[in-house]
Amino acid sequence: MAKITFIQPDGTSQDVEAKPGATVMESAKLNNIPGIEAECGGACACATCHVYVDSAWRDKVGKPEAMEEDMLDFAFDVREESRLSCQIKVTDELDGLIVRVPEKQF
Amino acid sequence: MTMSETHSSQAAPTGTVETDVVIIGAGPCGLFAVFELGLLDIKSHVIDILPKVGGQCSELYPEKPIYDIPGLPIVTGQGLTDRLMEQIQPFEPEFHLNQQVNTLTRLDDGRFSLSTDAGQDFITKVVVVAAGGGSFTPKRPPLPGIEDYEGTSVFYSVRKMEDFRGKDILIVGGGDSALDWVLSLQPIANSLTLVHRRDDFRAAPHSVEQMRQLVSEGKVELKIGQITQLNGDNGQMVSANLKKKDGEEVLEANTMLPFFGLTMKLGPIADWGLNLHENLIPVDTEKFESSEKGIFAIGDINSYPGKLKLILSGFHEAALMSQRVHHYVYPDKKLLFQYTTSSSNLQKKLGVR
Structure with missing residues (x-):
């Protein structure tokens, strides 16, 4: 299992135990993390599971691929550290990952 | 998720359509409902806010493979839509795309009157809401x-x-x-x-x-x-x-x-007095009828104990719904249960005989 911390815009945070192989979005939904909507169910087709990856983790998580980058056009307040959480696969390497939930998912 | 469809013009109003069934939503469940109703000689008109059929399958994931359609080990969203269109073609459904149903009212004779934001009016014996996650609207x-x-x-x-x-x-x-x-x-x-x-x-x-x-x-x-x-x-x-x-x-x-891009919003369905529960239409599991007699709900938009939002469940719901709709459309006719494999009557309707 890998620990992932979700930080809300108001500063509160929740830790979840995520299964390697699942996506960060799925781990958030399983644990009822507010602010991760995932309207399309993980098809990389809606940009409502947008998160900001903590700067310490950006290299390990990596950059979005072209399709995800296209879909990020539909997100609000996109930053350098923006990712769609349905496109981040949990691995043992990501144990301790910190992501921030944006103010709004549209 | 482009919005280039805003270029296409809306269908010109062509007078009031009178029909057996109006299906709201041209996603997989709405399309398959045309088939199940058609086998029972029930004619459908289908309305959708998108300029194309297929609902989420063609709007959200046309290229993504679906693995849980019985008998099709792998099919894309668009592929499934195309196959359904082929399957329902014998029943000549009429589509009214690029428009949203704004009002739904019951007439004195028990039928329903609907009108869309493109000015198209319908009078129908039965309404089938197959609106999925709601109507696609701009974000x-x-x-x-x-x-x-x-x-x-x-x-x-x-x-x-x-x-x-x-x-x-x-x-x-x-x-x-x-x-x-x-x-x-x-x-x-x-x-x-x-x-x-x-x-x-x-x-x-x-x-x-x-x-x-x-x-x-x-x-x-x-x-x-x-x-x-x-x-x-x-x-x-x-x-x-x-x-x-x-x-x-x-x-x-x-x-x-x-x-x-687009997002899904429930839209005017909320105003139709269907006792929505968390934006879903409660139905029974025998007929998939809502609290309003003659208004049915199938697919992702309905809710009942044990509901699964799966396309295959919506197909099953369409079949059972159609049996009840037959009562309303042909109150004096006895419905004989038949298989497409053996019934020459059904095969004639499908144009394979």
Whole structure:
């Protein structure tokens, strides 16, 4: 299992135990993390599971691929550290990952 | 998730349609309902807000494989839509696309009257709501106070180009709709600025090339960044704040067209007195009828104990719903249960005999 911390815009945070192989979005939904909507169910087709990856983790998580980058056009307040959480696969390497939930998912 | 469909014109009203069943939603469940109803000699008209059939299958994931359709180990969203269209073709369903049902009322004779935002009216014996997650509507950028500008300075589609003549226009987005409107509105706008978060565009390469040409001629301004705030009074926008990589800028404009794709909203269904529970229509599991006699709900939009939002469940719901609808459409006829494999009557309807 890998620990992932979700930080809300108001500063509160929740830790979840995520299964390697699942996506960060799925781990958030399983644990009822507010602010991760995932309207399309993980098809990389809606940009409502947008998160900001903590700067310490950006290299390990990596950059979005072209399709995800296209879909990020539909997100609000996109930053350098923006990712769609349905496109981040949990691995043992990501144990301790910190992501921030944006103010709004549209 | 492009919005280039805003270009296509709405179907012209052609007088009131009288039919057995109006199906609201042309997704997989709505399409398969045409089949199940058709086998029972029940004629359907299908309405959808999108300019094409297939619902989420063709709008959200046309290229994505689906693995849990019985008998089709792998099929894409578009592939399934195409197969369903082929399957229901013998029943000659009539489609009314690019429009949304606004009102639904019961007539004195027990039938229903519906009208769409394109001015099309229907009178029908039965209504089948197969509206999935709701109707696809343009996303509203979460800018503070944007509601106040909608319809006066902020528009999500272009109905009449003339309304934009002489305006100082901001177009926001990087897909086909954004680029298409840059190219179409530039000749009549007073000024036109395209705003996109990155200097890379999803739109068709040809449109991007044309846009770049206009930028190099000084006819269109291209700004890389994101809008953070609208400024103005009484619904009249005068400028917008742009956040760039290296600071802020104020863009003067009195009109904004944001293109951030589509999202699903329940829409007018909420006003039809169907006792919605968490935006879903409660139904029984025998007939899939709502609390209103003659109004059925199938697919993702309904709820009942044990409900699974699966396409295959919606197909089952369509079959059972059709049995009940037969009672309403042909109250004096006895319904004989038949198999397509052996019934010459059904095979004749399917055109295979």
